Structure formats: C-alpha cells, structure tokens
Amino acid sequence: MDRYEGFHEFVRARQQSLMRTAYLLTGDTHLAEDLLQTVLTRVASHWAKLAKGGNPEAYARKALVNQNISWRRRRRVELPGAALPEVGQSHDEATVRRLALLHALAQLTPRQRTVIVLRYYEDRTEHETAQLMGTSLGTVKSQTNYALSKLRALTPQEVDR
C-alpha cells in the first residue's frame, strides 16, 4: 500500500486555503510557500497516522501557526518584491487602504498578527485561537487588544468602521 495514499487529494483540496492563511501570516509570497511546504512535508511524514483517524487539516493549521511564530525573526527581514501584488485597479481608496493594512500587519509582532489572522480572517473563536496557538485564553484576549490598538493607530479606517 502507498504510504501516502490520500495525501495528494488532501493537499489538492486544502492547499489553497492553507496558502492564503500562510500568506496573511507571513506577508510574503516566498515565505508563505516555504512555510506551507515545510508544514506539508511534516504532514506527509505523519500521514499514515493522520489518515487513520487523525485530523490532517487541524494538524496542518496548528503547525502552520506555530512554525510561523518560530520563524519570527527570519520573517522580519523583508524580501525584495514582497509588495502587495497588482490588484488591477491602481490607487483607488480600497487599494490604498489594503496597502496600509499590509504595512500595518508588518508592524505587529508575530503573535499579534496571528491572532488577527485567526480571529478576523478565519473567524475563529478566542477559544479556538488559543488552542491553535497553544496559549491561554487571556493571552489571546490581550494580544487581540494590543493588535487592534496598533492597527487602529496605523490604519484607523480598518478597525473603526
């Protein structure tokens, strides 16, 4: 039997969703790809067990979050070409706002950025966020507050609307 039976199907179904989260977590396409590849390699290594009764997606998402936090210093080195990709319409209000958001996200600490992505992109509860990050509910609450305060200062139109 193929040790990786079903892995391709899992990746095909979920990789784009995971990639979007990875991109928001890192803010950089190359790092996001590196991050997701690292995580999927780990998933593949444990595939036999995960496919039997584990939850591969939950495992992958948790690994994504924690691997990214552990890469925190590396990510602070901004890469050439890490700008927001072309969106088709230049400099309209929404584009400028999103550029500002991208900039503001880059100013957050990795954990603050993670709580914003999990709470407001993936719409996870505080409890789920705490579980994914392996931290306490209180820390999620406080990090969310810090992150929103910082975003409010940097891009008031995002948070106050």
Add this chain to the structure above:
Amino acid sequence: MNTLREDLHELAAHAPDVDLADLAIRGARRKRVVRLSLAAAVVVAGIAGGSALRFQEVRPVPPVVLSPPETKALPLPDKGVAPVEQAYRPSCRGGCQEAGWRIVTRSGETFQVPARSGPVEASADGRRIAYYSEKDRRIVVRDLASGWIWKAPLKQPKQDFAVEYALRMSPNGLRFIVSGWGGGREPNMLVDVEQGTVEQLESGWWPVSVADGDGPVVLAKPYDNTTKVWVRGHKPVTIPTFTYDFSALGPDGRRLVRVGQVLGHETPKVQYDGTIVTFDALTGGAEARVPVSGIPGDLQPAWLGGWLNADEVTLVAVAQSPRSDISAVAYGVNVRTGQARKLFPIRAKGAYAVPGLVR
C-alpha cells in the same frame, strides 16, 4: 470590523497558486530514507567487526545518495572546553526533534549540549554558556574551561520555553535576563547566579543587554513608529523608529548601536538599509549613521551583539533570500567606520546562537 475582515480576505486572495503535494512527499521520503539510513548505520556501528562484515554481506547498507545526515557530536566534556564560536540546532533531517543544541568551539570541535529544549546562549567572550536544564528545571550557567556550573535561583517549567523567549547574558555570563511571551507566565526576570538573586523586571519591556555585577540593564519597548530605550536608573529615551535590533550597551555605558532601516516608499515595509546607527542611550541623541562595508551584496546587516573592543560590535548579516545557500555570517563591525571583518559563517539555517548576540 467588517472592513478589516473584507480586506484580509482581499489580501489573502493574492496568495500565489501552488501545488506542493509532490514536493512535500519528496521531502518526507528524503527524511524517511535518511532516518532509516541512520538507523542502519547505528546498527552496523554497534556490531563488532566480523559480525558487521557478515551483516553487510547479507544486507549491504544502501548508499545515501541524498544530503548526508548531520554527523554525531560528542557529549560536552565536563571541563577543558575551548570558548564557543556559535551554537546551533542541527537542521531537520533524520529525527532532529531529539537532536538538541550543539556548540562549535573556536578550536573547531562540536559538542552536544545537555539541553533538549529551551535556549542556549553564550557569553560574549564565548567562555560560558547558559541553557535550560530539564532535570533542574532552571537555567544553568556553565564555565566551559573549568566545568563549574551555577544554577539559577529561579525554577521555571519547560513550558516557559515552548513559546517565544529571550535569554540575555552579561559579558561574564553570571547575570542574565530571561523573558518569555505567549505562555501563561510571561516571565521577565533579572537573575544573578553569583549573588543568588532574582528581580522581576517591568513587564512589556524587551531585554537588550545586561552588564556584569550591578552594571546597567538596558530594555526596549517598541511602539508604532518609535522605540523607547531604557537604561534602568535613568530616564527612558525615544528613538525615531520601530526596532528590536540593538547591540549590547557599549563599554562606556552610553553607546548603543542599532541596525539602520527605512520605510520603503513603493513597498510599504520596514527594510534594512545596510547601515548601523550609533546613539547615546542615556540622552537619545548624538546619532551617527554609517553604511556597513565589507559584506557581500547578497547579505545584509540584521542583528548586533556584544562589543569586541572599544569600537567594534558583533554583527550578523543574513541572506536577503531565504532560498540562498548561505544563511548568515557573523562579522565584527567598526561602529565609527562601518568596516566589517568576517568572523565565521553560521552553520544552521534554523535556530542558532552567537555569543552576545541580541535577538
């Protein structure tokens, strides 16, 4: 908040299309092959000469055609070890979870540190290392030459090191700050293993450097576009940028150096600009910015550390692309001229420590 949600979704839509299944499986297979090869090699090594030969006749060890696994490192001897050049965690091949930290001495030997989790740091002169001892549930400081060990008078669960943390040693290694973020406890403690004292530091401040004895402790707190720098005992000063990237406090007790950075105009991100900026940590003034020279173009200054002499600090330059073959190189950089001289390449792409580095 709906705007934030919508804009996050809009940004996420710019994530590139990828197909990583085959790459991931190849990576997993490679890890498995190396793991099995390692296991076979251990079995072979464990069998006495003749038996080993017979074993090989029946079932020869397959040649490892992929990247060779990390070589084994000897356990750290009780004493008589040369100063540390760098510490690193071996890259993730063949069961790296258990590999733990290694140190490389200036005389070129590599030893396994008796620390499986948590930080490993070295004093700026490389003569003492600090690491978390799971057995003692505390940080221990070890003098490599004499083998003398000081145990911190502060017990810590290993969960303190399952999250983000920092361990900042004083130049002689007998005083350190241990901080953590993200766990339930978030310690920020100043520990003196010689005096046996522990002091709670102000929460929310990030450790920059700590001097020996009762010398100055420097903390920093970044805000959106500024950073407060506080030499305890003096008033905090504000510098006009968001940064964590400082050197240790200079031997004169005033000078601090930070890595220069700019806000890109076209790419709205903070980018290192290839300079270092010296300033007076007590007044916030007397800024002097110099471009760093003597570093290859594909590397850029990223972190600073301890002072090597009155005008030179440790600097680590990192590859601009994570795909580069070189991960990082340590230099000594003259803070007046910006001229860098190469010290040694960093061995690991993942976790590593350089004596006295502030990161």
